[in-house]
């Protein structure tokens with residue numbers, strides 16, 4: 001870990017910490033986030049008395065990420081600035097750059113941004129003293145989703161070495177698949193993909209594909225993905241035929257290993273990638289992932305914004 005904190009981008013005047021993608025986090029930093037998330041889960045970390053302002057900018061729809069960031073920010077005692085894109089000066093043509101510079105000028109300390117463009121943050125990095133937390137960039141990355149998934153898997157299995165993880169569905173358009181596959185491999189898991197051939201991703205050709213009938217028998221962790229219709233040039237009319245070919249049916253769930261789990265970043269299309277009755281079955285950790293998202297986002301905000309001595313363990 002560098003200087004006991006998250007990845008620091010040094011732009012010459014100040015050290016500004018950002019959380020942009022999983023590849024720029026060192027393995028030790030990932031473990032530090034997971035450890036801090038566990039401290040928040042078990043109530044072992046006190047919040048900082050220092051006033052901090054965090055702005056949430058969501059240019060794409062979100063329920064889980066947006067509101068779990070807001071809960072995390074409030075639990076940490078931060079002031080929350082919820083930015084409504086539809087009623088902001090973006091509607092008058094203001095750029096993202098000028099929006100960020102404005103938030104910086106009026107005293108924000110960090111921005112949480114979800115945006116439709118991959119790597120939207122690159123032109124901002126050397127231009128602002130705000131910490132940027134990427135809450136999803138197009139088909140690019142979703143680092144806090146990945147961290148909460150890793151946290152959930154660690155809770156379940158304690159370690160990653162030798163774990164069989166199958167990520168299934170619309171791999172090509174999924175920032176969750178991209179963020180998770182490489183980090184889980186780095187942590188020692190064996191990662192395989194499953195899904196329609198037209199949604200395979202040449203950028204991740206190192207991961208082999210298997211059919212769903214094999215996936216259910218192999219996986220310790222079966223991670224299902226939503227069909228990302230908003231990123232397709234033609235809409236996929238997914239239906240029960242998708243479920244039968246590529247999804248988790250009741251018959252397939254019966255062939256899963258006794259202690260294997262089902263995950264999904266959600267929102268879930270019940271009856272498409274998973275039979276509706278399995279969403280809340282005993283194996284499912286889908287709502288546990290959402291609960292863990294608050295602790296992981298508290299950990300990320302805390303490690304990005306607080307000085308080391310402020311994150312006191314009580």
Ligand code: CP
Nearest residue numbers: 062063064065265266
């Ligand atoms: N998993 C996830 O990012 O959900 P939202 O789109 O609702 O934030």
